[in-house]
Amino acid sequence: QGKFTLLRDTRTDGSFLVHHFLSFYLRAGCKVCFVALLQSFSHYNIVAQKLGVSLTAAKERGQLVFLEGLRSCLDLLFGEEEQSGQPSPLQFISTSNLKSLFDFVRTSLTPAESESWKGPVLLVDDLSVLLSLGATPVAVLDFIHYCRVVVCSQLKGNIVVLVHSSEDSEDEENKLIVNSMCHHSNLILWVEGLATGFCKDVHGEIKIIKRVSLESTEQDLIQIYQYKIQDKNVTFFARGLSAAVL
Amino acid sequence: ELPAPLLDDTYRNELREEATAVKSEDFQDTMKIAWRYQNLPKMEASPTTSTKFGHYYDLSKKMSPELFQSIKWHSFFLPEELSLESKLKMCNMNCGYARLLQSIQRIIYQEGFDGSHPQKKQKNILRIGIQSLGSMLWGDDICSTDTPEDSHSLTKFLYAYSMNINYLFHHIRCVFCFHVLQNKAIMERVTNLSDMVVGLESFIGSERETNPLYKDYHGLLHVHQIPRLNSLICDVSDTKDLAFRLKRKQFTIE
Numbered sequence: 001q002g003k004f005t006l007l008r009d010t011r012t013d014g015s016f017l018v019h020h021f022l023s024f025y026l027r028a029g030c031k032v033c034f035v036a037l038l039q040s041f042s043h044y045n046i047v048a049q050k051l052g053v054s055l056t057a058a059k060e061r062g063q064l065v066f067l068e069g070l071r072s073c074l075d076l077l078f079g080e081e082e083q084s085g086q087p088s089p090l091q092f093i094s095t096s097n098l099k100s101l102f103d104f105v106r107t108s109l110t111p112a113e114s115e116s117w118k119g120p121v122l123l124v125d126d127l128s129v130l131l132s133l134g135a136t137p138v139a140v141l142d143f144i145h146y147c148r149v150v151v152c153s154q155l156k157g158n159i160v161v162l163v164h165s166s167e168d169s170e171d172e173e174n175k176l177i178v179n180s181m182c183h184h185s186n187l188i189l190w191v192e193g194l195a196t197g198f199c200k201d202v203h204g205e206i207k208i209i210k211r212v213s214l215e216s217t218e219q220d221l222i223q224i225y226q227y228k229i230q231d232k233n234v235t236f237f238a239r240g241l242s243a244a245v246l
Numbered sequence: 247e248l249p250a251p252l253l254d255d256t257y258r259n260e261l262r263e264e265a266t267a268v269k270s271e272d273f274q275d276t277m278k279i280a281w282r283y284q285n286l287p288k289m290e291a292s293p294t295t296s297t298k299f300g301h302y303y304d305l306s307k308k309m310s311p312e313l314f315q316s317i318k319w320h321s322f323f324l325p326e327e328l329s330l331e332s333k334l335k336m337c338n339m340n341c342g343y344a345r346l347l348q349s350i351q352r353i354i355y356q357e358g359f360d361g362s363h364p365q366k367k368q369k370n371i372l373r374i375g376i377q378s379l380g381s382m383l384w385g386d387d388i389c390s391t392d393t394p395e396d397s398h399s400l401t402k403f404l405y406a407y408s409m410n411i412n413y414l415f416h417h418i419r420c421v422f423c424f425h426v427l428q429n430k431a432i433m434e435r436v437t438n439l440s441d442m443v444v445g446l447e448s449f450i451g452s453e454r455e456t457n458p459l460y461k462d463y464h465g466l467l468h469v470h471q472i473p474r475l476n477s478l479i480c481d482v483s484d485t486k487d488l489a490f491r492l493k494r495k496q497f498t499i500e
Contacts, residue, residue, distance in 0.1 A: 132401035
């Protein structure tokens with residue numbers, strides 16, 4: 001409980017981890033607030049069905065609150081002026097202020113009287129998009145900080161966030177956010193494309209970094225596996241031991 | 247002035263709404279194209295199969311006006327649009343992009359691509375081609391200076407644009423042509439916002455021109471990113487080393 005997990009991808013697409021966590025937490029009975037900035041609801045729904053979870057059903061029974069960034073943006077840009085008292089969560093596209101997004105998250109995850117879900121979960125895919133839409137890195141970090149206070153500390157829930165990164169990136173703002181997130185995470189799942197290039201049987205490598213304690217200076221536990229993504233699941237294996245090689 | 251398409255009898259019957267044309271003067275040293283699409287034509291594993299994959303055209307002739315008249319097409323020319331109304335502020339986006347977005351939205355609505363006119367007959371693919379996005383032609387200075395006035399307009403435009411096409415019931419295929427964005431940070435963000443990114447690297451002016459390996463080709467085709475829509479996996483082709491050859495009548499990728 002109260003954990004912050006960072007999903008990080010370099011030279012490859014780490015979104016399969018997002019799909020995993022989404023279906024994992026829903027199956028576990030948690031209330032999930034999913035801030036999906038880049039893909040549509042139907043994309044996640046179709047993949048989730050392959051993983052055995054129906055997002056539509058989860059939404060209907062109130063277990064899943066889905067913020068579809070693309071659709072909200074449409075209303076914001078082409079709809080009428082905002083109705084009074086209900087600023088859009090994506091207001092920051094015009095105002096660079098992430099407060100309304102935070103309010104949305106907090107309202108979604110604060111349990112109502114009648115609800116009995118296990119622990120709240122905030123899932124964000126992905127944080128780097130906020131920079132593309134005009135938010136400053138400081139604003140993004142503040143937003144995450146506020147979310148941690150509410151979701152992890154007060155509500156004893158978990159947060160899972162995806163960011164993109166690369167070694168030779170020149171996007172200083174993104175680097176700042178990624179580094180800061182790394183320092184504040186309990187668990188980092190770092191997915192990287194193979195350094196030697198594309199391979200059909202091994203899609204990449206995942207590094208699992210577990211923070212033993214955020215306060216002490218004990219060594220982090222690091223495990224490295226390679227993986228291959230298939231249509232309905234992902235297989236992990238030790239380095240060099242892909243089924244294709246053995 | 248689009249090059250005239252080469253038509254033989256069988257191809258004439260299959261001619262779709264608009265032949266995508268490639269202008270020779272667009273090939274600069276490096277060019278990036280971001281595609282969004284829903285239907286991927288399968289890449290042939292062996293280059294010797296002679297299917298009619300791709301588009302055929304004749305660079306020496308212009309497309310005949312009769313061809314235009316039979317299909318529905320819309321154009322957007324920024325200097326004309328800007329002179330019409332006063333400045334449009336949309337979410338702090340550059341005026342040129344805001345106008346373009348509005349225009350696209352209007353076309354989508356008018357032609358019924360968003361399913362809002364169910365009585366209209368089934369539409370085919372809507373193809374949108376935007377040239378030189380990110381360049382000075384659109385009033386954006388991110389290519390030309392290290393400290394652009396508004397570094398977020400392009401990415402906001404792309405985001406808003408992707409939202410437009412994501413919710414439409416009919417297929418939309420789009421082609422942008424970017425000039426090289428010197429600002430690599432913005433190029434990274436643009437890549438993250440795209441479904442598919444294809445780069446064309448010409449051999450002109452580089453040492454590869456004299457490399458005997460490449461003597462039949464005019465440049466390399468880099469597939470930087472492929473879409474992963476509605477699935478955990480993506481459809482990766484067997485070969486990743488692609489080169490292209492541009493002739494007067496054919497653009498080949500092998």
